Amino acid sequence: MAFKTIEFNIDSGFATLTLNRPDRLNSFTTEMHEEVRIAMKIVHEDASIRCLLITANGRGFCAGQDLSDRAVSTEGGVPDLGESIEKYYNPLIESIMGLPKPVICAVNGVAAGAGASIALACDIVLAARSASFIQVFCKIGLVPDSGGTWNLPRAVGLARAKGLALLGEKLPAEQAEDWGLIWRCVDDDDLQFEARRLAAHFATQPTRGLGMIKKLLQESATNTLPEQLELEKNTQRMLGQSHDYREGVAAFLEKRSPEFKGE
């Protein structure tokens, strides 16, 4: 499929979605939202895709909303940002966090506004050493959106989340790693190779189990301990009947590499 604002390809069992508006630091227009939505639908529906890698072209990862694109919700001259969020940003975050497969984000440069929130909604965030994260919303009178107020304090704690969101200062990738905001920071030249290596690894793993790990960890944020223990029990019961569990145990006992099908 030909896209204008993104690149999308499927190879070696994983899909790569590359934001491709580098001259605007890959900020989101309505057109880009529509294209990302189509790509995400494919990732959800195609069982041969066992991991999603999100990255971007150029010197930035994503600067959030394109502030010059108000094609959406301009009725009466005042933009309805709620409409934009309801129609595009919230479904995108739900689509990423609800995807029952690992999502890797390779942050190649600055991630600002919803761009930072999108990165933080992914499961494994790798960032180039020169990249940075900015909660830029406070500079234009807004609040962190796209799950930012949910994911940020959970990742770094309330004190750091408040500092980042109220001051809008640039957080360099190395500090983001130190603070536990992201999984790992790598040299710029290694970013795409490392991200693809990881995606290819996930594409050979027990996808259903990985999807449930992601779901349970997310739900632990709002569950009580008894609720979480119940969820773990029911999930193990379900996964214990899967092909990949049988294969994993058989491979261990036979001292060979497992051949997972993702089922």
Ligand code: T3D
């Ligand atoms: O629908 C809704 O509005 C609701 C949802 C909101 C979600 C949000 O994301 S709100 C937050 C929107 N984003 C921003 O406020 C970020 C604005 N950008 C910046 O603050 C800076 O560009 C950065 C800190 C991200 C990077 O700074 P720097 O110095 O590295 O780059 P730059 O020179 O500012 O940007 C390069 C070009 O990209 C520049 O264009 P030019 O001068 O070369 O023609 C700049 O205007 C353009 N650009 C960067 N960000 C945006 C953008 N153009 C449109 N929208 C942007 N968000």
